[in-house]
Amino acid sequence: MNVATHTAGSWRRILGTLTLAVLLEQLPWSGPALALRPDFVLVGVLFWTLHQPARISFGAAFFLGLLADFQDGAVFGQHAIAYVAGVYLVLFLRLRLLQFDPLRQAAQLLPILLTVQLLVLLIGWLAVNPPTGLAMLLPVLSSTVLWYLIALFVRLWHGKGMQDRA
Amino acid sequence: MAMPGQLMFARRLGPTVRLLIWLLVGASCVAIDARYRALDGLRSGFSLVLQPARAIMRTPFDIAAELGGFFVRHRLLQKERDALLTERARLLVDVNTAQELVRENAELRTLLRLQSRPGQRVVHAALLYRGHDWFAQRITLDQGGGAGLRRGLPVVDASGLVGQVSRVYPGSSEVMLVSSPGQLTPVLIERTGQRGLAAGNGHSRMDLRYMPAQTDIRPGDRLLTSGIDRLYPAGIPVARVSRVSRSQSSPYLRVECLPLAGLDRTRAVLVLIADPQVTQP
Numbered sequence: 001m002n003v004a005t006h007t008a009g010s011w012r013r014i015l016g017t018l019t020l021a022v023l024l025e026q027l028p029w030s031g032p033a034l035a036l037r038p039d040f041v042l043v044g045v046l047f048w049t050l051h052q053p054a055r056i057s058f059g060a061a062f063f064l065g066l067l068a069d070f071q072d073g074a075v076f077g078q079h080a081i082a083y084v085a086g087v088y089l090v091l092f093l094r095l096r097l098l099q100f101d102p103l104r105q106a107a108q109l110l111p112i113l114l115t116v117q118l119l120v121l122l123i124g125w126l127a128v129n130p131p132t133g134l135a136m137l138l139p140v141l142s143s144t145v146l147w148y149l150i151a152l153f154v155r156l157w158h159g160k161g162m163q164d165r166a
Numbered sequence: 167m168a169m170p171g172q173l174m175f176a177r178r179l180g181p182t183v184r185l186l187i188w189l190l191v192g193a194s195c196v197a198i199d200a201r202y203r204a205l206d207g208l209r210s211g212f213s214l215v216l217q218p219a220r221a222i223m224r225t226p227f228d229i230a231a232e233l234g235g236f237f238v239r240h241r242l243l244q245k246e247r248d249a250l251l252t253e254r255a256r257l258l259v260d261v262n263t264a265q266e267l268v269r270e271n272a273e274l275r276t277l278l279r280l281q282s283r284p285g286q287r288v289v290h291a292a293l294l295y296r297g298h299d300w301f302a303q304r305i306t307l308d309q310g311g312g313a314g315l316r317r318g319l320p321v322v323d324a325s326g327l328v329g330q331v332s333r334v335y336p337g338s339s340e341v342m343l344v345s346s347p348g349q350l351t352p353v354l355i356e357r358t359g360q361r362g363l364a365a366g367n368g369h370s371r372m373d374l375r376y377m378p379a380q381t382d383i384r385p386g387d388r389l390l391t392s393g394i395d396r397l398y399p400a401g402i403p404v405a406r407v408s409r410v411s412r413s414q415s416s417p418y419l420r421v422e423c424l425p426l427a428g429l430d431r432t433r434a435v436l437v438l439i440a441d442p443q444v445t446q447p
Binding site for chain 2: 022023026027028029030031034035037057058059061062065066067070071072073074075077078080081084085087088091092120121123124125128129130131132133135136139146
């Protein structure tokens with residue numbers, strides 16, 4: 001395969017999925033669906049950090065974190081810092097994560113997603129005011145499920161996984 | 167696992183250093199935004215980009231709601247129309263009385279040489295987006311600075327006070343709900359006229375703060391805005407007292423109230439804009 005077309009193709013795929021993630025968050029979520037809404041953008045960023053670390057890492061995570069801050073009306077930097085920390089954890093555990101099947105990979109992602117959310121909570125607590133309850137940890141579970149589904153889909157689509165092909 | 171075109175010994179910063187750099191940038195962002203509020207331009211930029219996306223993503227849901235409304239049964243519509251006609255007749259009587267009272271009030275105020283009450287303009291707005299409410303309960307409206315909105319304006323719906331405009335962008339604005347933690351609303355008890363301060367507690371409820379233990383207040387009392395803050399017009403319904411309890415440790419009553427406005431179901435709201443030239447004391 002030609003390197004140039006491969007590069008363009010994967011850029012298109014990365015930008016496409018991240019745009020889709022942002023758009024999914026713009027849907028008019030409300031009620032329990034909003035409380036349970038997985039963090040699509042975070043899952044997208046961590047997914048591409050795992051599979052394309054040369055393209056998507058700290059910079060993209062920081063920018064999309066600022067976007068998430070705007071969305072929740074939170075103080076700027078709250079999600080950005082947390083996303084960047086999540087990217088670091090994924091980079092740190094990258095070779096390990098890539099060896100697992102989708103279910104185990106999602107199970108390994110749970111602590112990372114939890115760390116990210118706890119960081120959001122901590123920074124919000126320090127910068128604004130105490131959070132109202134622990135409902136903010138619910139998206140961690142739904143994000144983990146989302147990760148499992150995506151990993152499963154990728155595995156089925158590509159046979160063994162994207163890493164072998166790249 | 168070397169990819170084509172990738173250096174084998176790349177000279178770039180390690181992940182830990184990059185993490186530290188980005189954390190530093192993030193921390194300064196938090197400080198600048200929380201302390202100096204200097205990043206509002208960035209917020210406006212995001213709102214310009216995301217507002218059309220939100221409007222578009224909302225459209226299918228609005229159309230579905232419209233279609234659902236289209237197939238309402240005829241009988242139901244007739245019933246609703248009859249109810250509305252009765253209501254209208256009743257309101258017309260009230261309006262006549264109110265006009266009479268306004269005229270009389272104006273005369274009395276001139277006699278007493280009191281300041282006349284500020285005039286008011288109303289902007290219709292619709293709910294555009296609702297974010298996670300982990301630290302503060304906010305909604306985004308589809309009207310912004312272009313429609314004359316500014317920070318601090320009260321937002322109401324048909325049944326009561328919804329909140330206060332907290333951030334204004336060119337085509338949209340953010341509203342802090344009355345039930346948001348730390349959001350204070352000066353109120354008075356409708357039955358007794360006693361003034362107090364209602365604060366949101368973050369669980370779609372409000373607390374009436376600093377009510378001395380001997381206060382005459384009971385469940386079912388309505389709270390209205392008192393208007394002494396010169397921000398909210400007087401007399402907007404805010405909440406209904408749901409529980410009054412006395413604690414051993416505190417000299418004040420614990421008064422829990424439920425907001426009257428449909429904070430989590432309302433779709434159309436009104437923003438009240440007071441005429442600035444009259445409000446100057």
